[in-house]
Amino acid sequence: MRALLLIAPLLIFVLVTFVSPIVDMLFRSVENGIVTEILPHSTSALKDWNSERDELPGEAVFRGLYVDMVIAVKRRQHTRVGSRLNYEAAGIASVFRKTGRSLRKVDVDAFVRHFTDLHPDWENRAFWEGVFSDPAAAGVLPNSSRTFDAWSQDFAKPEDPVPEDFVYVALAGELRGLDASDLSGFGQPYAGMLAEAARTIGRLDEISLKQEFLQLDSEWSAATLWKTIKIFSPPLTEAYFLNAVDMKKGIEGVERKSEAERIYLVIFGRTFVMSVTITLACIFLGYPVAYFLARLPLRKANLFLILVLLPFWTSLLVRTSAWKVLLQQEGVINDILVAVGIVDDSARLVMINNQFGTIVAMTHILLPFMILPLFSVMKTIPPDFVRAAKSLGADAFTAFRRVYFPQSLPGIGAGSVLVFILAIGYYITPELVGGIKGTFISNRIAYHISTSLNWGLAAALGTLLLMAVLLLYWVYDRIVGIDNVKLG
C-alpha cells in the first residue's frame, strides 16, 4: 500500500499523459454524438422515415429540422454539424451554412397563431412555464420540453413576454398525433388546453415547411443528404474506421470507395514497407558498428559511443535539412557525381522528396536505436564463446555464424522493435523529405488533425496504427519471443 503511494505521482502522471490520450483517441475514433446532439428533433423524426424508398422525409422531419436549425444557428453550431456531415458526403456543409444564413425567411406565423387563437394564455410566458414544469411534461412532450428549456435558459431575456416562434413549432410538431388521453397526465388547466390544441392541430398540415426549406436551398430535396443524416445519427459510428481503410458507409451499406478516393491502405502499406526497409537498413549498418564497438576496450568504446550519440545533440530538423542539402538535385552528392562524370548533368538523380530520401534520412536518424541495444547485448557475450568455438574446430566465419550471431539475436530483436515502432509512427522527417510519395500515415494523421480538422478520422487512423503495432508485437512475441529481446 505504501509502495503504491510512493509510485502514485508517477502513476498519475502516466495515466494523465499517456493512458488518457490513448483512451480519448480510441473514443474519438468512433464517437459521433454531434449529429444527434445538434439535430435532436430531426434525427428522432427521421427514425420513422424509410430511406429505402426514394422520397423525401415528411413534414415532421422538416419541423424538427426547423427547430434544430434555429437553436443551432443561435448557438453557432450549424456549421459544425455541416462540416461533420461533409466528411461523408461533400456539399452538405454549404447547405447548412446557406440555410443558417437565411433561416429568418422561413415563415412560421401560422404555428404561433394556431395556439394564440385558441386561448390568450398561449401568449403568456408564465403559462408556458407552467406547462413545462408540469411533472408529465418531460414524459409526454420530451422534445418540446427540451426546446422550451433551451429557449428559457439560453436565449430568453427575463423581460421576454412570449416564447420565440420555434418553441411553438416544436410543440405543434409534437402534439401532432397525440390526443386527449395522451395528455391527461397533465394537471389542469394544462391538460385541457393541450388537448384542445392537439385536437385542432390538423389545420396546420396545410403548411409545408418542406417547401420553405426547398426554397432556401434546393439541396434539401436530395435524398442522399437525408440518408447521410440518418446514417450518421447514431451516437457511435464505424464510419471513421471504414474511411481509414478506404471503405464507406454508403446508401447500400458498407462498400469500397471508388478507385480515385482510395488512399489510406496504400499509405498504410507504404508506411509498413518503408519501416521494414528502414529497420533492415539499420540492422545492416548498425550490426558491424556495434560489433566493432563491442570488441574495443571499454574506454575507446565509450568514445565511439559518444560519436554514435552525437547526432542526438543536434536538432532533428537540422539533421533532416542536412539530408536535403546533400540529396537534392543541385546538392552535394549530385554535384560530385556530375563532377566525376558518373551522372550526366541533365540527368541528375532525384534522391529527395521521394521514398529514397525518406529511407536514407530516417535510417540515419534511427540508427543509434539499433546500435545501442546491439552493443549492449554484444558486450555481454564473453569472448570465450567464440574462442571455444574456434578451439572446437570452427573457422572464424563458422564461429561467428553458429555461436556469436545467435547470441546477438536478442540485440537485433530489441533494436528492430525499437526502430520499427519509432519508424512506423515517424512524422517530421517524411514530412520534410518525403515529398508526396514518401510520406507516412502519420503525415496524414497530422493533416487531419491540423488542416482538415477531421479528428475522428485522425483518431481512427491512429487507432489502426496502434492496433497494427500491437498486432506486430504479438506476432513478434510468437515468433521470436519477447523474452529474447534484451535492451541491455
Place this chain on the structure above:
Amino acid sequence: MAAGTNTAPAEGFVRFESVQKSYDGIALVVKDLNLSIGKGEFLTMLGPSGSGKTTCLLMLAGFETATHGDILLGGRPINNIPPHKRGIGMVFQNYALFPHMSVAENLAFPLEVRSIDKDERENKVRRALEMVQMGGFEGRRPSQLSGGQQQRIALARALVFEPDLVLMDEPLGALDKQLREHMQFEIKHLHERLGVTVVYVTHDQTEALTMSDRVAVFDDGIIQQLAPPDQLYEAPENSFVAQFIGENNTLTGIVEAINGDLATVRLDSGDRFQALPVNVNAVGDRTRVSIRPERVETDSRRLPAGAHRISAEVLEFIYMGDVFRTRLKVAGNEEFIVKTRNAPDQTRQVPGSTIEIGWLPEDCRALDA
C-alpha cells in the same frame, strides 16, 4: 587431425622455446618461457593471479600470439596455425557452453565442423556423455544444468573430438569445495583412461598437487620451479615456491659457512644452526631458511641426535581435529607454526609456557632471501 602425430617423441610433445609475451609492447607478461611437456603428461601451471598462466594457455591454443619465441606441437612450430586447425581441446573457466544449443548440440558442434557424418556423430556424443556420466541429458540447455553438470559437459565437449592435447583453464574454479574434489578425481581418472596430454591451469595448490604429473609454478611470467608434486613440496628450490606451496616457516639470517652438504646459518636473533644450502651461493649471503610445520618436533624427548634445539614461547594453540596447530615465537618470529598429529601421547601446549623444540638440518632449506 593436424596436430595428432604419433611420431613425435614422448618427451617434448609440447614445447615452449624462449617464449615471450607482451600485450602492450612494454611489460612482459611471459618472460622467456622454456617448457617441455611429454605426451600423455598431466602438467599443471600453478601461480598467483596475474602470473601469466592463462596467457600461456591462450598462446598454446592460438588465441594470442607469442611476441617472441616458438611454440611447438608434436615437433612442429604452430605459431602460424590458426586456432581451429590446432586440434586442441579447451575447457574454459566459465565453461563457455553455447547457451542457445542443447547439450547434444554442444557436443556435436566440434564433430559437425569436422564434417563427421550423423551416425558417427551421435555415437560419439553418446559415448562422450556416458564418459562423464551425463547420459540422458542430451536435450537440456546448459542453463538447465547445475555447475558441476555444466563442468562435465564442457569436459565432454573438449574431449569428444579426441584431441591429443586438452587445455583447462581453472575448470573447477566456480565449483564448491566438495564438488571440486570430486571433479578433480574424475578429471584425473579420465586423463589416465584416455591418455591425453593435459595442460591444466589453477591457482589452487592442492588441486595442482593431487592431480598433476608435474607442476610448473609461475610467478611474474617466469617458471619458478617445474617438478613433480612431491619434490615441489619437499624440495622447493626457492623461497617463492616454498611460500607458495603448502605452509612454511621462514627464519631469516645470513650464511656463515658452507661445508659440503650443510651450511651454517646465523639468524638475525643470533641463533646458529645448520641447514641444507639450496639456493645460496656464498658465505655472507642473506638467506631465508624454510622449515615445514610438520617437521618440527615439540617433544624434546623425541628429538633425534643431531637435531638443533631451540627454546620457543607458546602463543596460541588451535585444535583442528586431526592435527594440533601451535603458534610459537621462535628466534623473534612470532608466526612460527608447528603442526602435530593428534595422537594419545601428544601434549597440548599451554599458551604462555616456554618449551624446547627442535628440527633436523635436512629439514631446513636455506633459500634465497
